[in-house]
Amino acid sequence: MKSAKAIIVALIIAAIGLGILALAGWGDTRSGGLPVMLAAGLIAFGLNWLVFIPSAIAKTEKFYDLTGSLTYMSVMAFAVLQSAPVDWRALLVAGCVVIWSMRLGIFLFARISEDKADQRFNEIKQNPARFFVTWTLQGLWVSLTAACALMVITTQTPQPVDLFLIIGLAMWVAGFAIEVIADNQKRAFKRDPANDGQFIQTGLWAWSRHPNYFGEILLWIGIAVTALPVLAGPQWVVLISPVFVILLLTRVSGIPLLEKAADVRWGDNAAYQAYKARTPVLLMKPPSRAS
Incomplete structure (x- = not known):
């Protein structure tokens, strides 16, 4: 019974994500009779469900983050190809999403390869139905997070550079730089044996x-800003993207x-309380x- 639930x-999660993309892409039927945005959402969920199968059999989460990264790249490539020719706004936004997803995917895959298994999945991966929900949530994450970028790429009313x-690209660059620097600083901190058991505060x-968050x-708000000039009518629903993030x-x-x-690890540590x-x-x- 729990598995059925x-x-x-x-399925409800998938319906929500696909429904939002279908609404935003209403009237655009350039991909086999479907709105390009809806087709992109189907790809996002489909890829995650496909990789779920061997992952569930092996009871492993090792390919979860890498699949998320590949899903972003696949969705962007599909949208650009289906909407060609595209303008500079679309190419720049698609490039930003691909760069971000590629960097994040490599970083997370390297981290899980070096460290222990992701603690979030210890119990979930033992139950195929719950594990399936997790992979479906990743499809929703890609679909909603990339919604503004997909709108920029698939719009039938492209706008000139403005x-x-x-401003949106400047916000994206700043956000991307902060995320990368923060991740690298924490990774270097954890690799230093002298910091074993300590928390980073530098x-x-x-x-x-x-x-990093x-x-x-900031970078996804930047993507949303780039999309503002192309939005009209129900397309404004894609602004759920930064809100969702x-x-x-x-x-x-x-x-x-x-x-x-x-808090569990350092809650009684006076230095950590001061840091907080x-x-x-x-x-x-x-x-x-003083600090």
Whole structure:
């Protein structure tokens, strides 16, 4: 019975993601009679469901993050090819998403290859139905997060290079740089044996307790800004993209889980409590000279 409920939940999740993309792409039937955005969503879910099968058999999550990265790249490539010829706005936005997803996929795959298994999946991967929901959620993550980028690529009313594109790309570059620098700083910190059992509070991590997530949120808001000039009517629904990213990272799977784990590990550590008191959880603030 529980398995049946999990499958129903997965189907509802897929229906929500595909419904939003279908609404945004209404009237665009350039891909086999389907809106390109809807077809892209079907690819996003289909790829994850396909890789789920061998992953469930082997009870492994090793290819989860890599599949997410490949899904972003596949969806972008499909949208560009189906919408060709595309303008500079579309090419730049697609390039930004591909660069981000490629970097993140390589980083996460390398991390899980070096470290122990992802603790999030310890119980879930033992239950095929629950594991299927997790892969379906990744399809939703790609579909909704990339919605603004897909709108820019598939729009039938392209706009010339403007201030929205310049500001949006500047935000993306800044966010991408922050995310990459923060991830690399933490990776270098954890690789140093002298830091075993310690928490990072240097570099960008002195500005925010989660600077990598701040960077990720900023870059997706930048993508949304680039999409503003091409939106009309029901297409405005794609602005769910940055909202979804913010809620996901601040309320669901990002910051809450990491903060809880850190409190369990260092909750009675006076230095950690001082770090929490002076450092914002997400927004970046220059550390005081005293700290």
